[in-house]
Amino acid sequence: MTTNTFPALSLVPKADGPQSAKDFKSDQEVRWCPGCGDYAILSAVQSFLPDLGVARENIVFVSGIGCSSRFPYYLDTFGLHSIHGRAPAIATGLASSRPDLSVWVITGDGDALSIGGNHLIHALRRNVNLKILLFNNRIYGLTKGQYSPTSEQGKITKSTPEGSLDYSFNPVSLALGAEATFVARTIDSDRKHLTEVLTAAAAHEGTALIEIYQNCNIFNDGAWEPLKDSDTRDDTMMRLVHGQPIRFGKDMQFGVTRAVEGHIKVVEVSSVGEEAILRHDAHAKDPGLAFALSRLANPRTLQNTPIGVFRDVERPSYDRLLREQVASVTEKKGKGDLQSLLNGNDTWNVS
Amino acid sequence: MAKQVVKLSKVVIRFAGDSGDGMQLTGDRFTSETAGLGNDLSTLPDFPAEIRAPAGTLPGVSAFQLHFADHDIMTPGDAPNVLVAMNPAALKANLKDLPRGADLIVNTDEFTKRNLEKVGYSSNPIEDDSLDAYNVHAVALTSMTVEALKGFAVSKKDAERAKNMYALGLLCWLYNRPSQGTLDFLRSKFASKPDIMNANIAAYEAGWSFGETTEAFSVQYEIAPATMPAGLYRNITGNPALSLGLIAASELSGLPLFLGSYPITPASDILHELSKHKNFGVMTFQAEDEIAGIGAALGAAYGGALAVTTTSGPGVALKSEAIGLAVSLELPLLIVDVQRGGPSTGLPTKTEQSDLLQAMFGRNGEAPVAIVAPQSPSDCFFAAIEAARIAVEYRTPVFILSDGYLANGSEPWLVPDASTLPTFEPNFATGPNHTAADGTEEFWPYLRDPETLARPWAIPGTKGLEHRIGGIEKADGIGTISYDPDNHDKMVRLRQAKIDAIARTIPDIKVDDPSGEAGVLILGWGSTFGPIGAACRLVRTAGANVAQAHIRHLNPFPSNLAEILRGYDKVIVPEMNLGQLALLLRAKYLVDIISYNQVRGMPFKSDELAGVITDVLESL
Numbered sequence: 001m002t003t004n005t006f007p008a009l010s011l012v013p014k015a016d017g018p019q020s021a022k023d024f025k026s027d028q029e030v031r032w033c034p035g036c037g038d039y040a041i042l043s044a045v046q047s048f049l050p051d052l053g054v055a056r057e058n059i060v061f062v063s064g065i066g067c068s069s070r071f072p073y074y075l076d077t078f079g080l081h082s083i084h085g086r087a088p089a090i091a092t093g094l095a096s097s098r099p100d101l102s103v104w105v106i107t108g109d110g111d112a113l114s115i116g117g118n119h120l121i122h123a124l125r126r127n128v129n130l131k132i133l134l135f136n137n138r139i140y141g142l143t144k145g146q147y148s149p150t151s152e153q154g155k156i157t158k159s160t161p162e163g164s165l166d167y168s169f170n171p172v173s174l175a176l177g178a179e180a181t182f183v184a185r186t187i188d189s190d191r192k193h194l195t196e197v198l199t200a201a202a203a204h205e206g207t208a209l210i211e212i213y214q215n216c217n218i219f220n221d222g223a224w225e226p227l228k229d230s231d232t233r234d235d236t237m238m239r240l241v242h243g244q245p246i247r248f249g250k251d252m253q254f255g256v257t258r259a260v261e262g263h264i265k266v267v268e269v270s271s272v273g274e275e276a277i278l279r280h281d282a283h284a285k286d287p288g289l290a291f292a293l294s295r296l297a298n299p300r301t302l303q304n305t306p307i308g309v310f311r312d313v314e315r316p317s318y319d320r321l322l323r324e325q326v327a328s329v330t331e332k333k334g335k336g337d338l339q340s341l342l343n344g345n346d347t348w349n350v351s
Numbered sequence: 352m353a354k355q356v357v358k359l360s361k362v363v364i365r366f367a368g369d370s371g372d373g374m375q376l377t378g379d380r381f382t383s384e385t386a387g388l389g390n391d392l393s394t395l396p397d398f399p400a401e402i403r404a405p406a407g408t409l410p411g412v413s414a415f416q417l418h419f420a421d422h423d424i425m426t427p428g429d430a431p432n433v434l435v436a437m438n439p440a441a442l443k444a445n446l447k448d449l450p451r452g453a454d455l456i457v458n459t460d461e462f463t464k465r466n467l468e469k470v471g472y473s474s475n476p477i478e479d480d481s482l483d484a485y486n487v488h489a490v491a492l493t494s495m496t497v498e499a500l501k502g503f504a505v506s507k508k509d510a511e512r513a514k515n516m517y518a519l520g521l522l523c524w525l526y527n528r529p530s531q532g533t534l535d536f537l538r539s540k541f542a543s544k545p546d547i548m549n550a551n552i553a554a555y556e557a558g559w560s561f562g563e564t565t566e567a568f569s570v571q572y573e574i575a576p577a578t579m580p581a582g583l584y585r586n587i588t589g590n591p592a593l594s595l596g597l598i599a600a601s602e603l604s605g606l607p608l609f610l611g612s613y614p615i616t617p618a619s620d621i622l623h624e625l626s627k628h629k630n631f632g633v634m635t636f637q638a639e640d641e642i643a644g645i646g647a648a649l650g651a652a653y654g655g656a657l658a659v660t661t662t663s664g665p666g667v668a669l670k671s672e673a674i675g676l677a678v679s680l681e682l683p684l685l686i687v688d689v690q691r692g693g694p695s696t697g698l699p700t701k702t703e704q705s706d707l708l709q710a711m712f713g714r715n716g717e718a719p720v721a722i723v724a725p726q727s728p729s730d731c732f733f734a735a736i737e738a739a740r741i742a743v744e745y746r747t748p749v750f751i752l753s754d755g756y757l758a759n760g761s762e763p764w765l766v767p768d769a770s771t772l773p774t775f776e777p778n779f780a781t782g783p784n785h786t787a788a789d790g791t792e793e794f795w796p797y798l799r800d801p802e803t804l805a806r807p808w809a810i811p812g813t814k815g816l817e818h819r820i821g822g823i824e825k826a827d828g829i830g831t832i833s834y835d836p837d838n839h840d841k842m843v844r845l846r847q848a849k850i851d852a853i854a855r856t857i858p859d860i861k862v863d864d865p866s867g868e869a870g871v872l873i874l875g876w877g878s879t880f881g882p883i884g885a886a887c888r889l890v891r892t893a894g895a896n897v898a899q900a901h902i903r904h905l906n907p908f909p910s911n912l913a914e915i916l917r918g919y920d921k922v923i924v925p926e927m928n929l930g931q932l933a934l935l936l937r938a939k940y941l942v943d944i945i946s947y948n949q950v951r952g953m954p955f956k957s958d959e960l961a962g963v964i965t966d967v968l969e970s971l
Contacts, residue, residue: 026819028831056817057811057813057817063821072821073819073832076817078817079819080650080653080680080821081819082646082649083675083822086673090649090650090653091650092636093647093648093651093654093656093658094651094811096634097607097650097656098654098812101654101811101812118639118640118643119643119646122638122643322636326632326633329629330630334630335630338769339768339769339770342595342769343766344766346387346586347583347584348387348585349582349583350389350576350579350580350581350582350584351581
C-alpha cells in the first residue's frame with residue numbers, strides 16, 4: 001500500500017512487512033451473542049486493516065459503551081474502551097495531538113446519537129482525522145432491549161410497551177447536516193461493500209462517518225431484513241457509486257430523478273428515460289443532493305434505502321489546521337523561551 | 352504652590368463604577384505603576400456576572416481594590432482608605448465598607464436626579480450631610496474630561512468614556528505614581544485608533560494636572576518601596592500564573608501541553624492565556640462542552656501529552672464520569688477547578704472554597720485523586736508544576752483547586768530562574784515488562800512500579816505494546832477485563848494505596864509560630880493563606896501567641912499533619928465553605944476542630960479573623 005492510496009495516513013509509520021488478518025486478532029475471547037452482526041463486522045475489519053499498510057502499533061480504536069463498544073478488545077492494536085457517548089471527544093484529543101496515528105471510533109446508535117449526540121456532530125463539523133463506525137441496530141442491546149434514537153416510531157420495546165413516541169434520527173441526514181466531509185452507509189452482512197466503504201473512509205482526510213446497518217438477533221432481529229433478503233433487497237436498496245447513474249431493482253428498472261418541483265424521487269426508468277436519471281456525485285461541493293438521497297428511504301419499510309458513499313469532499317482536517325497554526329506561530333515568534341515568558345514585559349529590579 | 356507631601360506606610364484604594372466605566376482597567380494600570388515603584392501589593396477585583404447590567408444600577412457596579420505598602424502585605428486590605436465612586440450606584444454599593452475619616456472621591460457629574468433615583472437616594476448625598484463622616488472630594492470628572500478633550504477628534508461619547516483615565520491621572524498624582532507605563536500602554540492599546548489614543552493620553556494628563564493645581568487636594572502622598580528580597584519582579588495574577596506553570600511543567604517534563612476546555616467563569620482566562628503561547632507547542636482545544644473538554648484531554652493523555660482541563664465547579668460536576676475513567680485508566684491528567692460560589696450557577700464571579708469535597712469524593716465508586724491547592728496568585732505557578740509532577744509520576748488525575756480570588760487577584764512575584772525549576776520524567780514504557788510461563792515476553796499494562804504503585808504509561812506508536820484498556824475493572828497486572836470479586840477488592844485498594852503513596856514525596860507541613868509557645872493553631876488551605884497570615888500578625892502585634900499552618904496537598908495530606916494537629920490545644924480552621932476541610936480532618940485524625948466559616952463570595956477580612964482567634968484565645 002502506498003501513501004497515494006491513503007493520503008490521510010501519510011504521517012502514520014508504515015508496517016515493517018506484510019500483515020494478515022491474524023495479526024489483528026487479539027487473544028481475548030469474543031463475547032457477543034452468537035449470531036450477532038458484530039462478528040461479521042469484526043471479521044471484515046480484521047481482514048481490512050492489513051490493507052492500510054501502517055504499523056499495527058500506530059492504530060488506535062476508541063469506543064464508548066454498548067455492545068459494539070467491546071470491539072477494541074478483539075483487535076490487536078491499541079484500544080481504549082471509554083465511557084458512554086464520549087469516544088468522539090476522547091479520539092479528538094488523541095488524533096489532534098498525534099498525527100502519526102490512525103484513529104478509529106466504534107460506536108452504536110444509542111452511544112453516538114443519544115448520549116453522545118453532541119460529540120458526534122462537533123467531531124463531524126471539525127473534521128478531525130477520525131473514522132467513526134456507527135453500528136446501527138435500532139435498539140439498545142447491552143441494557144436489554146429499549147428503543148433507540150433510530151428505532152422506528154411506535155416501536156414496542158421493554159420501555160415502550162404501548163409503542164415509542166419519538167421520531168427517529170436518520171444518521172446519514174444528521175451527519176450531512178452537521179457539515180460532515182465523508183458520510184457513508186453499509187451493511188454488516190455485505191462484506192465486500194463494507195470493505196469498499198472502509199477503504200474509501202481510510203483514504204479520506206478528516207472525519208468519516210460510516211453507518212453500518214447491523215443486526216441484533218436478540219432484541220431486534222430482522223431490523224434490516226428487507227435489505228438483506230435476496231428476494232427483496234434488489235428492489236428495496238440502491239447502491240450509490242460515484243459517477244454512475246443512481247439505478248436499482250432486480251432488472252435495474254428503478255432510478256432516481258429530479259421532479260419538476262425540484263425534489264428528487266424514485267421512478268421507473270422507462271417512464272422518464274435513462275438521460276433523466278441522476279448520476280451520483282459524492283464529491284459535489286453542495287451537500288444538497290446527498291441529503292436528498294438520504295431522505296428517500298421509508299424509515300419503516302426501508303424502501304428506497306441508499307447504501308454507499310453519500311459524500312466525500314475535501315476540507316482540511318482540524319488536526320492539520322491545529323498543527324499548521326502551531327507551526328506558523330512558532331515560525332513567526334520563534335520557539336518559546338521559558339525564562340522570557342516568565343519575565344513577561346513589565347518587570348522591575350529590587351537590589 | 353508646592354503641596355504638602357505626607358508619607359504613608361500603606362494605602363487601600365477601591366475604584367468603583369459602572370461595568371462600562373473601565374474600573375478594572377483603571378485598577379490594573381494603577382497596580383502596574385505601583386508594582387514598578389517597588390511597593391508590595393495585593394489586588395481584589397470584584398465585578399458582576401453580567402457583562403453590562405443596566406447603566407447606573409447597583410447590579411452593574413464593578414470594583415477593583417488595591418492594597419499597597421512599604422512593607423510586605425498579605426491581603427488586598429479589609430477596608431479602603433480611599434473610595435473612588437464614579438456614580439451614585441458605586442457610592443451606595445461600597446460606602447458600607449468605608450471607615451470613618453476615609454477619603455471619598457466622587458464624580459459629581461453622575462449624581463443627577465435620575466441616577467440618584469435609580470439607586471434609591473431621595474436626596475443627593477454629596478449635598479446633604481450623609482457623607483459628613485468622610486473626607487469628600489467632589490470632582491466633576493466627566494465634564495472636566497470632556498472639557499479637556501475639546502478640540503480632539505473624538506465624539507462626546509468617546510470623550511466621556513475617557514473619564515476613567517482622568518481619574519487614573521488624578522490618583523497617580525495623589526499617590527505619586529509614575530506615568531510612563533500607562534502612557535506606553537495607551538499607545539500600544541489604541542495604536543490602530545490614534546484619535547482615541549490621543550484623547551485617553553490627554554485625559555490622563557489632565558487628571559494629573561488637576562491634582563497638581565486644584566485646592567481640592569491639598570496633600571500628596573508618598574509610599575516608599577517595600578523591602579523585598581533582591582531580584583527581578585513582575586506583577587502576576589493567578590490565572591496567568593497557573594498558565595505559565597502549566598507551560599513550565601510541559602518544558603520540565605518534555606511533554607507537549609494539551610488543554611481541552613470549555614469557557615466558564617472564572618477559569619476562561621487560562622484558556623485565553625495558553626492559546627497565546629502556541630510557540631511553546633501548546634495545543635488548546637475549545638470543546639463543545641465540559642465533557643468533551645476533559646474527554647479530549649484524556650485522549651491526549653493517552654497519547655502521551657501533558658493533558659489539562661480547566662473549569663469551575665459546575666464544569667467539574669459535568670466532568671465527573673470522565674475523571675472516574677481517568678482514575679480507572681490511571682493516566683496523568685490535570686483538572687483545574689477555579690472555584691466560584693455554588694451550588695448550581697451560584698455566584699459566577701465571586702470566590703468560594705466549596706468544591707473540596709466534590710474534588711475528593713464527587714465520583715461514583717472508590718475513585719481517589721490527588722488534590723493540590725495554591726495559596727496565593729503567584730503560587731498558582733508552583734502549584735501547577737507540583738500537580739503535573741504528581742500526575743506524571745503517579746499516572747493519576749490531579750485536581751488543582753484555585754478560586755476566583757486567586758484567579759483574578761494579583762501580587763508582585765519574584766520571577767523564578769527557569770533553570771532551577773525541578774524536572775520530572777514521563778518514563779514511557781518502551782518494551783515488554785513481564786515473562787509468561789512459557790518464556791514469552793509480554794506487556795502487562797497494569798503491572799505496577801513497586802515504589803510508586805504507578806502503572807506503565809505505554810503510548811500508541813510503541814511497537815510490541817499494543818494493549819486494550821477501559822473503564823471496566825482490570826485484572827491486576829495483566830490488565831484484561833476481570834469481574835473477579837477478589838481482584839476488584841484488590842484493585843480498589845491498590846488505586847487508593849497509590850494515591851496514599853504520594854505522601855512520601857510531599858514536603859512536611861511547616862508551622863509558623865514565632866513565639867514557639869502558641870497553644871492555638873490556625874490551619875487553612877487555598878486562598879485564605881493571606882487573610883489568615885495577616886490575622887495572625889494582628890493577634891501577635893497585640894501581644895498574644897498563635898501558630899499558623901497551611902495545607903497545600905489536600906489529598907493525600909502531608910505525613911506530619913497528624914503530629915501537628917495533636918500539638919495544639921485548639922485548632923481553628925477558617926474556610927469559605929461550611930467546614931469541608933474540617934470534616935476531612937475530623938474524620939481522618941479524630942481531632943476536634945473549631946470550624947469558622949463564611950460564604951459571602953469575598954475573601955476573609957483579617958481583622959475579623961483576628962477577632963475569632965482572640966475569642967478562642969480568651970476562652971482557653
